[in-house]
Amino acid sequence: MKKFKVRFFEILCIVFLVVFIFNVTQGETYSTKTIDEVESSVLEVFPTEDLKKIKKNKTKEEFSFDFDQIDSFSYYASDSIMNVNELLIIKLKPDVNSFDTEQLISERLGKKQALFEGYAPEESALLQNYVLKSDSGFIFYAVGDGAQQSLERFLSVV
Amino acid sequence: MVFSSAVFLFVFFPLTLFLYFIPSFKNKELDIKKKNFILCVASLIFYAWGEPVYIILMLISVIFNYNLGLDIDYNKDKQTKKKVLIIVGVVFNLFLLSFFKYWGFILDNINSIFSLEIEFRALPLPVGISFYTFQILSYIIDVYKGKVKAQNKLLPFACYITMFPQLIAGPIVQYSDIERQLHKRTITTEKTAEGIVIFIKGLGKKVLFANTIGAVYTEVLTHELDSLSVVSVWIGILAYTMQIYFDFSGYSDMAIGLGKMLGFEFLQNFNFPYKATSVTDFWRRWHISLSSWFRDYVYIPLGGNRKGTVRTIINLLIVWSLTGLWHGAAWNFIVWGAFYGILLILEKYVFAGILKYIPKPIKYIATMCIVMIGWVFFSSETLAVSVDYIKAMFNFGGVIIDDYAKYLLSTNIIPLILMSLSATGAFEYAFSQRKDRLSNVVRYIVYAVIFVLCILYLISETYNPFLYFRF
Numbered sequence: 001m002k003k004f005k006v007r008f009f010e011i012l013c014i015v016f017l018v019v020f021i022f023n024v025t026q027g028e029t030y031s032t033k034t035i036d037e038v039e040s041s042v043l044e045v046f047p048t049e050d051l052k053k054i055k056k057n058k059t060k061e062e063f064s065f066d067f068d069q070i071d072s073f074s075y076y077a078s079d080s081i082m083n084v085n086e087l088l089i090i091k092l093k094p095d096v097n098s099f100d101t102e103q104l105i106s107e108r109l110g111k112k113q114a115l116f117e118g119y120a121p122e123e124s125a126l127l128q129n130y131v132l133k134s135d136s137g138f139i140f141y142a143v144g145d146g147a148q149q150s151l152e153r154f155l156s157v158v
Numbered sequence: 159m160v161f162s163s164a165v166f167l168f169v170f171f172p173l174t175l176f177l178y179f180i181p182s183f184k185n186k187e188l189d190i191k192k193k194n195f196i197l198c199v200a201s202l203i204f205y206a207w208g209e210p211v212y213i214i215l216m217l218i219s220v221i222f223n224y225n226l227g228l229d230i231d232y233n234k235d236k237q238t239k240k241k242v243l244i245i246v247g248v249v250f251n252l253f254l255l256s257f258f259k260y261w262g263f264i265l266d267n268i269n270s271i272f273s274l275e276i277e278f279r280a281l282p283l284p285v286g287i288s289f290y291t292f293q294i295l296s297y298i299i300d301v302y303k304g305k306v307k308a309q310n311k312l313l314p315f316a317c318y319i320t321m322f323p324q325l326i327a328g329p330i331v332q333y334s335d336i337e338r339q340l341h342k343r344t345i346t347t348e349k350t351a352e353g354i355v356i357f358i359k360g361l362g363k364k365v366l367f368a369n370t371i372g373a374v375y376t377e378v379l380t381h382e383l384d385s386l387s388v389v390s391v392w393i394g395i396l397a398y399t400m401q402i403y404f405d406f407s408g409y410s411d412m413a414i415g416l417g418k419m420l421g422f423e424f425l426q427n428f429n430f431p432y433k434a435t436s437v438t439d440f441w442r443r444w445h446i447s448l449s450s451w452f453r454d455y456v457y458i459p460l461g462g463n464r465k466g467t468v469r470t471i472i473n474l475l476i477v478w479s480l481t482g483l484w485h486g487a488a489w490n491f492i493v494w495g496a497f498y499g500i501l502l503i504l505e506k507y508v509f510a511g512i513l514k515y516i517p518k519p520i521k522y523i524a525t526m527c528i529v530m531i532g533w534v535f536f537s538s539e540t541l542a543v544s545v546d547y548i549k550a551m552f553n554f555g556g557v558i559i560d561d562y563a564k565y566l567l568s569t570n571i572i573p574l575i576l577m578s579l580s581a582t583g584a585f586e587y588a589f590s591q592r593k594d595r596l597s598n599v600v601r602y603i604v605y606a607v608i609f610v611l612c613i614l615y616l617i618s619e620t621y622n623p624f625l626y627f628r629f
Contacts, residue, residue: 003232006225013222014250020214021257024281030262032269032276057380071539094262095282 031136031158035072035091038138041157046087046142046150051076063088063104069096071137084112084123085144089154091137098134105132105141159207161357161412162364164616170207171416174200178420179345190341194317197420201320205285208326212284216320219254223247223294224315227301231308244302248295255291258284263487286326288484290319292451297333299455306334314340323416327409329427329447332454336422343421353418355605360411362608365615367577368404371397374570375537381562383550389563391550393570395530398537400577403432406445432529432581435521436513437501440529448484452477467507474506475499485536490544494535501528 054075060067062077071093077086088105092098109130116123130143131151140154159166178196183189206213226247233239256264258281265276297318300306309315318340324331378386378394386394410427417424427447434440441449457477463470475496482495505513513521531548538544579585589601 003229006229006232009225010222010229013218013225016218017215017222017254020218024211032266055382057382060380 029136030094031091031138033138033158035074035089038089038091038154038157039074042087042089042140042150042153045153046144046146047085048076048087050080050083051078051085051087063108065090065101065104069093069101082120082123084116084126086142087144087150088139088141090139090141092139094137098137098139101139102132102134105139109141109143159204161409161416162361162612162616164613165207167613167616170200170204175419186342190343191313193421194313194340197322198313198317198320201317201322201325204322205320205325209285212287215254215258215284215287216290219251219290219294220316220319221312222250223298223319224309224312226250227298227308227315228310230298230301234304240302244298247298247302251291251295251298255287258287260483260487289328289330290325292330292448292484293319293333296330296451296455300333306337309333309337309340321417321422323413323420323422324424327406327413328445329410329413329424330451331424331447332451335425339422345419345421349421350419353415353420355415355602356418357412357415358605358609358612360408360413360415361612363404363408363411363580365408365612366608367573367580368401368408369615370573371570371577372401372405374566375401378566383546386550387557387560387563388551388553389559390566391547391553392530393563393566395534395537395547395551396574397570399432399526399530399533400574400581402533402536403428403581404577430581430583430586432526432578433522433583434525434529435518436505436525437498437528438505440525441498441502448481452481456480471503471507474503478502488540490535490538490541493541493544494532497532497535 054062054077056067056073059065059073059075062075065073069092071091073088073090075086075088078084090101092101109127109132113124113127116127118124126143126145126147129147130141131147132141133139133151133155135155136158138154138158140151142150159170161167174196177200178193181192183192202213202217205216209216226243230240230243230247233243261281268274269276297306297309297315301308309318318331318333318336319325321331374397375394378390378397381390383391407428414424414427425447427445429443429446431440431443434443457473460473460476461469462473465473478495478499479492480495481498482491482493485491485494531551534547534551535541535544538547589597
């Protein structure tokens with residue numbers, strides 16, 4: 001009877017394990033694409049003539065990201081304060097939730113919107129029509145004329 | 159929840175301790191059962207605090223392995239059945255560890271090698287899975303070998319696996335070391351006081367040393383490698399060297415101190431590894447519980463050094479690659495492990511004769527340099543980043559020292575000296591020289607001050623990572 005009980009619980013645990021694994025593996029997958037692949041595809045539709053690629057320390061200054069959560073990134077922005085166009089693609093590390101990073105982007109965007117409101121209507125409109133989306137371990141953020149098309153390209157490539 | 163958090167220090171642990179000791183039953187057996195129950199429940203709450211979903215995984219693992227241990231015991235005279243059961247047990251536990259820790263890594267490599275695009279859902283790593291899986295494996299293997307009798311009560315077994323002092327970051331406690339203590343342990347005022355002292359020492363190491371110096375390494379990393387001078391790069395990795403030691407040994411001390419307060423004696427996990435004068439010596443002093451586990455459950459079963467030189471070398475390479483892999487699901491960890499495996503082999507078979515003639519200071523400096531280079535692999539996100547960092551460390555054709563390096567040195571020289579003295583046991587030695595009453599009073603005042611400083615630091619600072627949490 002004892003042996004039966006023990007064997008019963010062993011099998012029950014294996015069944016529970018299978019059910020548990022099935023449950024935790026449902027949900028968003030993690031893309032196998034590299035940041036370079038996503039970037040090169042998006043850059044085909046997002047204009048970056050007046051923009052330059054920004055390095056890590058400057059990006060950290062701009063957004064205050066926790067780079068322990070970030071696998072890789074690509075950030076394009078302008079040197080000019082009046083040019084609000086920017087493109088940011090982040091690939092998060094596999095076990096990281098995108099919420100915190102998206103929150104930082106939203107906060108910075110909010111401050112920028114407040115800055116331009118009332119005196120720079122074109123820049124304000126671009127900032128209002130921003131795109132911010134996370135998918136498959138990536139975060140995409142863009143402000144500019146090509147924002148919507150580049151989002152569609154981003155979603156198709158990841 | 160981590161030991162160095164306000165919730166743990168002021169709510170969870172005091173409450174647990176209160177319920178652990180009160181009420182105290184005169185019947186010793188009943189008292190131990192009650193203590194084990196409180197410890198188990200507290201441990202589950204502790205784990206669920208950070209892992210409300212993966213607590214289920216741990217419970218499944220505990221119940222399965224408890225029953226498996228009994229099953230192996232019931233079949234101890236049936237060799238074939240026993241063998242099948244242990245294989246099932248090892249496969250089950252390694253599957254759990256592999257799936258939740260290594261699945262992404264395995265798929266990434268399959269995708270790279272075969273040019274596939276298999277997608278997967280990246281799963282958060284269950285906290286402490288590497289530690290409790292190894293503890294469970296040590297238990298079922300020892301039951302199989304007949305070294306210990308299977309635990310026939312679920313509560314003590316659950317207590318052993320889930321015990322919060324060592325659950326999420328070790329030391330890895332082998333069942334044979336703790337079996338008696340699960341049923342009988344003495345708690346005295348002296349042991350509790352000793353436990354408090356060890357805990358505060360660990361807290362100080364973690365909060366005052368590791369967090370402080372860790373911020374220096376993080377600061378260095380915000381700069382592009384090619385913009386850093388050689389000295390800056392070395393200061394960066396020296397800072398990490400100190401951070402990881404004080405972080406991990408601090409946490410181990412806290413675990414040992416907590417265990418003592420609860421009546422458990424855990425084995426030492428660190429023995430001043432930065433006093434080592436060879437790589438072999440270093441690994442006798444660093445994460446002792448892990449290297450003991452690999453020795454007892456991998457190296458010796460593979461044959462150890464009993465099957466000739468070639469086989470010993472292969473065994474060492476396997477053990478050390480697995481040691482690296484245990485630490486992380488990435489190639490830089492495997493390379494880190496293999497790096498030490500190769501050095502240990504060289505020390506054993508090539509340099510053994512020469513080493514005894516080299517002056518101790520030179521051996522010490524060489525060992526520390528090797529250890530620091532090893533930490534580059536450990537701390538970097540990828541193998542490529544590790545290689546770049548090491549190149550920067552030896553870029554003697556570039557800028558050797560610049561204003562940034564001088565700034566780092568001038569602002570961190572005192573902490574680094576204090577940490578070096580602590581890491582090499584100078585303070586321990588000084589404390590141990592005098593055992594009179596006045597020295598004891600001074601000692602306790604020092605520890606009280608350390609505790610207060612830690613609390614103030616925790617309240618004011620937001621940088622409080624724990625590096626070994628990721629295992």
